[in-house]
Amino acid sequence: MRGTAVKVDNLVKRYPTAVAVDGISFTVARGTTAALLGGNGAGKTTTLSILLGLLLPTAGKVQVLGEDILRHRYRVLPRMNFSSPFVDLPHRLTVHQNLLIYARLYGLPDRRERIEKLATDLQISAFLERPAGKLSAGQKTRVALAKALLNDPELLLLDEPTASLDPDTGDWVRSYLQAWQARTGATILMASHNMSEVERLCSEVMMMKAGRIVDRGSPQALIDRYGRTNLEEVFLHIAREPRIALEAVN
């Protein structure tokens, strides 16, 4: 029994004009990679934001690495991290300055060695002294990953980790994540639109639609259940089938 990294119970996030997350429950086992999959507005990023403690839910319980994130977020934040291509690091600071500040925020004792090691692993050494705003999309993604791995997180949350990357860079990032997880035994939970990425990386998929989890399972189990040939076809089927939103699975 590996234990549970994330346990979400009847989570609701209601805004005055919309329900972003509508009573979802799920668990993610330690050492696995899971994905929240769904179209725009399905509630994936909202769920990740709640798991990170950036957003307070309307109702529900969230346990991350054994701690109630709503009551004890500071016990668990040092053990997790987050990366998203939609949240840039400050542009005018150099990559090294940015990493050094985050290393200090995580209280790392061996900051320079850690940055050096990650810079080598993620092949960002050549532009460590360049302002973060002057990097290409691929370089930014690798720098964001370096920031996310600074504290050797037990849980890594990723929002669209390879969005806007060319296929070669996207493949490099996916390979790196696979190797990193195999080496560290960490848990990864990602929100993604990229079906081949999810098929390749994830052992568990939660299909979201209109704030609900409408189906779940391994990528292969979902493909088999819907009689399709790949996860993209499953995604399209769920997205286009109006009745599915009403059949939430918890």
Place this chain on the structure above:
Amino acid sequence: MTHELRFSAGRVWAMLLRYLYLLRSSWPRTVELLYWPTLQMLIWGFMSQFLYSNSSYVFRAFGVLLAAVMLWDVLFRGQLGLSMSFLEEMWARNLGHLFVTPLRPYEWVLSLLSMSMIRVLLGIVPAALLAIPLYHYSIFAMGLPLVAFFVVLLIMGWSLGLAICGLILRQGMGAEGLAWTVVFTISPISAVYYPVSILPGWLQHAAWALPSTYVFEGMRAVLFEGGFRADYFFSAAALDVLYLTLGATVFFIAFHNARRRGALLQMGE
């Protein structure tokens, strides 16, 4: 002590370092810090020289206008220094990264306050030093009362800055202009350049509700009468405590609401 409250000087230093890197990365920002206080000092220095021979008010103490200009800048730069560092995070859309680290909101606030003090000192001290050879006037001659005035005005600037940052967190970047404008609404009733007795009676009540009024009246007492008004200082300090509590409350409530609304990830230009 609970994890929620556990303080880390290292995290405060990390955030301070971030703002110092920013300052270092842009020489126009550093020049701008020095530019306005120096320009103000020059204008009011020459004006004082002119009035010295034409005004009994300035004749009583040559430095009264210069000291007022420099002390007003402590309040203004104190507020603006805090607000600017805060706005840097908004412009960079960086809150989503910062608050998934163990950084506590109050540690962030401490770094904003520290950076505000650094900005004030960087701006005011060169101007004050330049006044010595130019006008043979040293604000440092005020001695210890100057330290008291500085502290009261800086804390008042922080109180305003925190409240303004709270409003920006609540209203979004559309409220950004408040950082440059709000402080000037209290300038006329703070009795910066003239005694509070000049104001209409009803406005004097409002003036005495501001710590800054006690500082500028106290400054004139030092310059004209050579005595430090401890009663003014303690009144100003008590008001500072009140306003700082209010400012911090507005900020932390707005921060909590931003977490509830999901604004920490979205807040930005």
